[in-house]
Amino acid sequence: MANLKNIRPKALLGLLVIVLLPILAACSSTDNPLTTISPKSDVARDIHWNYQIIFWFAVFVFIFVETLLLYAVIKFRRRPNDGIPKQVHGNTAMEITWTIIPALILIAIAIPTWITIFEIDDVPDDAYMIEIVGHQWWWEATYPDGQVTANEIHVPSDRPIGFNLNTADVLHSFWVPQLFGKQDIIPGRTNTLWFTPEVEGRFFGQCVEFCGISHANMRLEMIVDSPTVFASWLSGIDSPAPAAVSPAVVAGHDLFASKGCVACHTISGRNDAVGIIGPNLSLFGERLTLASATLDNNTENLTAWLKDPEDIKPGNIMSESAPIYTNPDLALTNAEIVTLVAYLQSLK
Amino acid sequence: MASAVGAVGAAGHASTESGVWSWITTVDHKRIGILYGVSAILFFLLGGSEAFLIRMQLASADADLISSGVFSQLFTMHALTMVFLAIMPLGAAFFNFLIPLQIGARDVAFPRLNALSYWLFLFGAILLNSSFVFGGAPDAGWFAYANLTSSTYSPGDSMDYFTLGLLVLGISSLAAALNFVVTILNMRAPGMTLMRMPVFTWMALVVSFLLVFALPILTVGLIELLFWRFFDMPFFSAEFGGDPLLWQHIFWLFGHPEVYILILPAMGIVSEILPTFSRKPLFGYTAVVFAGVSIAFLGFAVWAHHMFTVGLGPVAIAAFSASTMLIAVPTGIKVFNWMGTIWGGSLDLRTPMLFAIGFIALFTIGGLSGVMHAAASSDAQQQDTYFIVAHIHYVLFGGAIVAVIGGIYYWFPKFSGHMYNETVGKINFWLMFLGMNLTFFPMHFLGLDGMPRRIYTYDANMGWDLWNGVATMGSLVLGLSFLIFIYNMVTSWLNGEPAEADPWDGRTLEWSIASPPPEYNFEEIPIVYDRDAWWAEKRGKVQHGVPVGGGSGEEEHSIHMPQPSYWPIVVSIGLIIASYGLVYNSGNFIVATIGLLVGIFGVYAWSFEPVNDPE
Incomplete structure (x- = not known):
């Protein structure tokens, strides 16, 4: 700590604030798919308004308290000839001050919070x-x-x-x-x-x-x-699924029934596929993602999913109870997977 | 465990006797405190290793190090271990060792009950962790939300280990809390009025009351969970008229006071360290004490802020928002009074002081993010994201753990009789401070970027790689700092310079007796005339009174101390047999009954144990 003795406390504090703020501001991105700070609806915007008010109060208090603390530690550090400092037991005026000011800040935070809570609560009648x-x-x-x-x-x-x-x-x-x-x-x-x-x-x-x-x-x-x-x-x-156009699609269409997929999945237009245990697969070919938005919907991923769903989504009900995954005798062959992929991709 | 206990027994000079048997039968509060401390630090290492595995898995996108099933066990057990097996028992270690010393007593009110608390804690902890070996640890989160915990969605034994482990640990904590309440209220030295009590002891009293009121709530919930799983009584099952939200209300009605159970001892520790190394009395003693008490009261009125997104309705949410924000007022009072304590002081920046100042700096961050979550509408974007993970770690690591490690350094000379290595201590602090911020600060950004908690994997396009990588690097630094801490403790305990009775120019009574203290603590019970009793006496500020002897009519050299007893460990073993019997009941409860009978026999034998009375 010896080298700190020559540093002027105020200069250090200024430095801290200058360095810290831009770092803080640049650390979260509004480009991330799940970003919470780039609202794109009225409700999300209301929430973000509430968040920003609190965020800036928090930043202000953070800088105030940490600056004060750092200042006190540097300024009052023990020096060689220190005697016993004045034995101060408290100060009522200060106690009241630092009770009331935080309370006022909290009221300033609570009011926009209450406004937002009630604003976003009721679903509009015309929704x-x-x-x-x-x-x-x-x-x-x-x-x-x-x-x-x-x-x-x-x-x-x-x-x-x-x-x-x-x-x-x-x-x-x-x-x-x-x-x-x-x-x-x-x-x-x-x-x-x-x-x-x-x-x-x-x-x-x-x-x-x-x-x-x-x-x-x-x-x-x-x-x-x-x-x-x-x-x-x-x-x-x-609208019903399109008429089968290629032999692979036709084969996949039939496998979807013979391998038992229809027991759990519904595809509109098919009277045999009305299961409700698994996801409805109508218009599956138009979907951008598969396996509950974990993978892009393309041939490679769909093949991998049909081959080993357990690897992609551990514990899922299909890999744990569908006969094609639990009974090795009924397992899908690679050729069968190709036709199923073709069929599922044709559902547009 | 036995070797660790043996090592402590060999190294420590807390008592005249040594050897494993003397530690098993001990009822000496100082030895029980050391047992609590050593066990808790071992469990802290275990919980830390679990956290480290979690960080390794999350270091980059699509990692394949740990399966999702094991990951669920790890984050569940990490939380349970840190809360129930590390921070709470570390608090108990301090309470045990320090309360009698700070209030001028020879032991706690019920020494054998104290031993029972320790053994139940140790066996309950082993019971809970043995699930790792016997088919899988609890994996539904430490909060164990119904109905994921039902026998439908959690078949197997893991949730039974959770229920029974926490029940046993609950008995341990409840017994300890009652013991401390009685000790603090009844066994203070003459002249030590409540408002002359050291702040640490005050916070211990507040925490003990919190435990007495909060733990039974958890017990009720656990018993209901047990009956749901064993006997199909559908307390939490919506399809049979129960309500899964009932569990959440019960759990958080316990769980939020629990947060203060974890943090108030830390605040007490800091309130002792700061005055000593500032050479000033605590600023606003009364305000700090009453702030602690009001935090405890308010702690029972804010539980639903853990449930802002379950659909409580706007009026309830607005009310709990307001009550939660209110907690910031007494917390702020504490922070500003600590600031007032160091203001104008002569700050000796030794290791314990660095940790205490670090506590203020880090806890402030956790407090501020806490206020941010109190705003329920804003919290709808932060609930169950890494922003919350950052918050709780700034409170529980930056707050509780940093203060507790500072406290261990501060009282190390007192309980070991040796000085720790100051240079290593400072390296320990700076590495821990750096590692802590590197690990947990980026989690704020991850939370704002939407990363949910408790996910074992994430996609590369989510943009979470960078800060997860930084956090994992930070956890390496944190782990290193903790190993340095262990190194410092072990080498100092074995080879450190002998400690004087009062190495820091302390202010409270524990510094008036030898390091380590003799088995009977105080040769003569002191008379207290001032808040900082020992400081005032050293400075001649008080008229020195005649200390009172060990009891009415006793000779000065026959100090009456409680006898060792093995019945506490027998009772604990009985309850553990009963717990395993319940986990593995196959329709009958024979083993459970045998265990219970052993326990009941132990209690009887305990009651009739002859008292070795000098008369």
Whole structure:
């Protein structure tokens, strides 16, 4: 500590502030898929307004307290000829000051917080309501007219969007940070959420309540479409799957039934595929991601997924109970996987 | 364990007798304190290793070092170990060693109950950790939210280990808390009024009351969980009319006071170190004491801030936002009073003082992020992200652990009779300070970038690589600093310079007796005339009174001390047999019953144990 003796405390403090602030400001990026500081909806913007007020108060108090502490430590460090310092036991005026000033700061924080809490609470009456069901480990979405999809949730950009949140098994939490703050999903009750989109685009989301060993792989995408694109996507779910065009697709179509996939998956237009245990696969070929938004939807990833889903999403119900994964005699051959991939990719 | 105990027995001179048996049957509060401390540090190493594995897995995207199942066990056991097996028992170690010394007593009120608390803690800890070997440790998070903990979603024994382990640890803590409450209220030296009590002892009293009120709540929840899993009583099962949120309310009604159970001893330690090395009395003693008491009271009124996103409704959320923010007021009072203590002082920047100042700097950061989370609407973006992980580690590592390590350095001469190595101590501090900030500060950025807690893997395009890499590097520095700490403790205990009774020019009574203290602590019970009793006596500020002897009518040289007893360990063994019997019950409860009978027999034998009374 000897070399510190020649440093002037005030210079050191100035240096600290100058170095620290830009570092702090540059450390979080608004480009990250799950960024919490780049709101793209009214609700997310309200939350961000609340956050910023508190953040700057916190930065101010942080700099004040740490500066004071550093100053005191340097200024009052023991010197060789120090005697016993004055024995001060307290000071009532100061006690009152440092009780009241923090209390005032807290009131300044509490008021915008209360405003925001009530502002974002009620789902507007005109909201477009989508039913969300959390499963271990994927998301199911049901639209007002009965269309069902999974993990890639399209919404129209021209009106408030509301969600009723339920779970098929354990607790989950629904979160697309650029659009809304998280809301837990609790068995036995229906929680709600809402937001009004501000821009079109893809927004990433993830389950944020620990829900078992593949909690990390329970992701989703919310896609804000223009009203016309959304309408045609929605009606596409209702229209039957296209007629088989290639031998591979035909073979995959048949395997989807003979290998038992139909027991758990629904594909609109197929009377034999009406299972509801697994994700609805209607329009699967149009999806950008697969396995609950953990992988890009391309031939390579889809092949890997069908080959060994356990490797990609440990503990998932398909690899633990579907006969093709539990009974070696029924396992998919590489040729079969090729045809299944072709079939699934044809679902557009 | 036996060898560690033996090593301590050989090195320590706390008591006249040595050997393993004397440690097993000891009821001496100083020896029990050392047992608590050594065990807790070993468990801290275990919990730290678990954290290090977690950091290795998260160091980069798509890592494949640890499977998701093992990862879930690691983060669950890391939290349980650090909370219940490291920080709480470290607090208990300080309470045990220091309370009688600070209040001028010869032991705690119930010495054998004290031994029981220790053995139950040790066996409960071993029970909980043995699950790693017997088929898998608890893996539903330390908060164990229903209904992931049901026998449907957590088949196997892991959650039974959780339930029974925490029940046993709860008995241990509850017994210890009652013991300390009675000791502090009844056994203070003449003249030591409550408002003359050292602040550390005050905080110990507050924590003990917190434990007495908070632990039964957890016990109720654990028993319900146990009955749900064993007998299908659906307390937390929505489909049969139960409510998973009931568990959350119960858990956090215990869990939030628990946070203050972990941090208030640290605040007490810092309130002792700062005055000594500033050579000034604590600034605003009364304010610091009452701030501690009000933090404890408010601690029972804020639990739902852990549940801001479960859908409580805006009125409840707004109310809990406000009550949580209120806690910042007494916390701020403490910070500013510590600042007032060093202001105008003559600061001796030795290792304990560095840790105490580091505590203020780091705890302030944790406190500020805490206020940020109190704003419920803003918290909707931070809940269950790494921002919260950063927050709790600034509070529990930057706060509790940093203060506790400072406290170990501060009282090391007193409990070991040796001086620690000052240079190594300072290296220890600076490495720990650096490592702590490198590990945990980047987690704020990760949280703002949306990284959820408890994920074992993440995608490369998430943009989380950089700060995760930095955090993992930081954890290496942190680990190194802790090894240096262990090195300093062990070598100093074995070869350190002999310590004087009062190496720091201390202010409280423990510095008035030899280092290490004799088994009976005070040859004559002191009379207290001032808040800083020993400082005032040294400076001749008080009229010196006649110390009182060991008891009415006793000879000066026959100090009545409690006898060693092995019944506490017998009772503990009985309860552990019962716990294993419950985990592995296959419809019948024969083993559990046998264990319980051993325990009951132990309690009886304990009650009728002949008292070696001099009369």
